[in-house]
Amino acid sequence: EPEVTQTPSHQVTQMGQEVILRCVPISNHLYFYWYRQILGQKVEFLVSFYNNEISEKSEIFDDQFSVERPDGSNFTLKIRSTKLEDSAMYFCASSGLSGLPVSNQPQHFGDGTRLSIL
């Protein structure tokens, strides 16, 4: 069964450094998302991406964050200058098979990248 893959599984970074989290969404999916889950808290939406642009973003997704689809398969989340409070599990998700009604297609999640800021 196709799946969303994320790398690395764990990233440890010094505060103030830039990090790039990588995701390969399910092939032929059209919508891509990033979520985060701080330890012990809810999964929170960060950003959605469709047709090579951001379609919606949350208040969390400030100027420190950016997303990119640099080629036909990868989808990245960059945090420019990390803070301690950025420590969390970051999940990538994708949905929306081409040719099918998007409203009836669930989001599928990767295993996440655990980001630890020191």
Added chain:
Amino acid sequence: EDKVVQSPLSLVVHEGDTVTLNCSYEVTNFRSLLWYKQEKKAPTFLFMLTSSGIEKKSGRLSSILDKKELFSILNITATQTGDSAIYLCARDFGNEKLTFGTGTRLTIIP
């Protein structure tokens, strides 16, 4: 407020028991309600509910949505230790974002 509330927060039962997990929400304009199972890492998709009153089933799991009363339930019959996980409920506004509840931590004792 855009809120999804799940109950109970935690549940411990014996193998073979039946459990019912609850999810309620406050805003009516959404496309679907989804259930996910989160074991160690990725939330794994279980059900997507778009219509009120229509039960969805997958093996020992079933779920139903009540749009009038703004809630959904997830039932698991004849529970097994492999059902131990956090069960997440989320609302979908239509491929823009999912709003998740805090989850119910289910523990099955052998």
